[in-house]
Amino acid sequence: MVEQHTCTGVLPGWEQVDRLVADAYEYARGSADGAVADYIPALAQVDPELFGVAVAEVDGGLHGVGDVGVEFSIQSISKAFVYALVCQALGHDAVAERIGVNNTGLAFDSVIAIELNDGHPMNPMVNAGAIATTALLPGGSAGEQWEAIRAGLSAFAGRPLELDSAVYRSEAATNQRNRAIARLLESYGRIEADPLEVVDVYTRQCALRVTATDLAVMGSTLADGGVNPISGKRVVSATVCRDTLAVLAANGLYQRSGEWLFDIGLPGKSGVAGGIVAVSPGKAGIGTFSPRLDPAGNSVRGKLATAHLSRALGLNIFASDAVTEPRSGGRAP
Ligand code: GLN
Numbered sequence: 001m002v003e004q005h006t007c008t009g010v011l012p013g014w015e016q017v018d019r020l021v022a023d024a025y026e027y028a029r030g031s032a033d034g035a036v037a038d039y040i041p042a043l044a045q046v047d048p049e050l051f052g053v054a055v056a057e058v059d060g061g062l063h064g065v066g067d068v069g070v071e072f073s074i075q076s077i078s079k080a081f082v083y084a085l086v087c088q089a090l091g092h093d094a095v096a097e098r099i100g101v102n103n104t105g106l107a108f109d110s111v112i113a114i115e116l117n118d119g120h121p122m123n124p125m126v127n128a129g130a131i132a133t134t135a136l137l138p139g140g141s142a143g144e145q146w147e148a149i150r151a152g153l154s155a156f157a158g159r160p161l162e163l164d165s166a167v168y169r170s171e172a173a174t175n176q177r178n179r180a181i182a183r184l185l186e187s188y189g190r191i192e193a194d195p196l197e198v199v200d201v202y203t204r205q206c207a208l209r210v211t212a213t214d215l216a217v218m219g220s221t222l223a224d225g226g227v228n229p230i231s232g233k234r235v236v237s238a239t240v241c242r243d244t245l246a247v248l249a250a251n252g253l254y255q256r257s258g259e260w261l262f263d264i265g266l267p268g269k270s271g272v273a274g275g276i277v278a279v280s281p282g283k284a285g286i287g288t289f290s291p292r293l294d295p296a297g298n299s300v301r302g303k304l305a306t307a308h309l310s311r312a313l314g315l316n317i318f319a320s321d322a323v324t325e326p327r328s329g330g331r332a333p
Pocket of ligand 1: 108203273
C-alpha cells in the first residue's frame with residue numbers, strides 16, 4: 001500500500017510525528033495573545049505561560065512536548081465525553097431528539113439561544129445542552145450520576161481522574177448564570193430532575209482534573225472507535241464515537257466552530273481552563289493546554305498548535321490527494 005499523509009492515509013512514522021509535535025509547540029509558543037478566563041475566580045490564578053502539546057496515536061504511541069503532565073480542569077471538554085456516555089446509555093435517536101445537534105451561533109453560556117429556540121437546548125456542547133445532557137444520565141441520584149461521570153471519563157483517560165475541589169467550589173459559588181439556564185430549561189419542561197442538583201453535577205464534571213496527555217488519550221479513544229488505546233478497554237461503541245465527532249465538528253468550538261473546521265478540519269472541543277482536544281478519526285487524538293483564550297473561550301496557542309499539526313500530519317478530514325492514476329476498474333479520462 002502506498003503511504004500517504006492525507007486523512008484517508010496513515011500517520012507518518014513515530015519519529016516524524018514526534019518531531020512535528022515539537023515543531024507545533026515551537027510554532028504556537030510565540031503567541032501571547034488572548035486572556036486567561038476570570039469569570040470563575042479560581043481559573044484566574046493559573047500561570048498563563050503554561051503550554052503543552054500531546055498526541056496519542058490509536059496504536060498507543062504517545063508524544064508530548066512542554067507542560068503535558070500539568071493538571072487543569074477539563075471544563076467544557078467534559079461535555080463531549082458525557083454526551084458520549086449518555087448516547088451509549090440511551091441511544092442515538094433519544095439524545096438527538098431531546099438535545100439536538102445544531103449550532104446556536106451564540107456564546108456557550110447564551111440564555112437568548114434558549115429563548116430563540118422555544119426552550120430547545122440546541123446541542124450538547126453549549127451549557128444549556130450540556131446541562132440537559134447531564135440530566136439524562138441514568139442513576140437514581142445526583143451522587144450516582146456524578147460517580148458514573150467520574151468513572152466514564154476516567155475510562156476515556158485510562159486513569160482515575162480526580163475532582164479539583166478548589167475549582168469546583170469557586171465555580172459553584174459564582175455559577176448563577178448556569179443555575180438560571182437550568183431553571184429556564186425546567187420552565188420549558190426540558191429538565192425533569194432537580195435543576196440545581198443537575199447544575200451541581202455539571203459543575204463537578206467541569207472541575208475534573210486532566211492533563212494534555214489525558215486529553216490526547218481521551219481523543220484517541222474517540223478516534224479508535226471507542227477503545228482506549230492505552231488500556232485496550234472499550235468505553236463506548238464505534239457508533240457513539242461517530243455521532244460524538246459529528247456533534248463536535250458542528251459545535252465543539254461554539255460560534256467559532258465554522259472557522260475551526262475551515263482552518264483545522266478536525267472535530268474538536270475546547271474548555272475555558274485552556275484545554276483543547278482534537279480527534280483525527282482512525283489515527284490519533286491531540287491534546288493541548290494553554291490558558292490564554294480568544295473572545296469565544298478557546299485557547300489561542302492550542303488552536304495554533306492543532307492547526308500546525310493538522311497541516312503537517314495531513315489530518316484535515318476534508319483534504320484528499322488528487323488521484324492521478326486511474327483506479328483499477330476505473331477509466332482513464
Ligand atoms: N464550567 C464552565 C461553565 O459552565 C465551562 C465553560 C467552558 O469551558 N466553555 O461556564
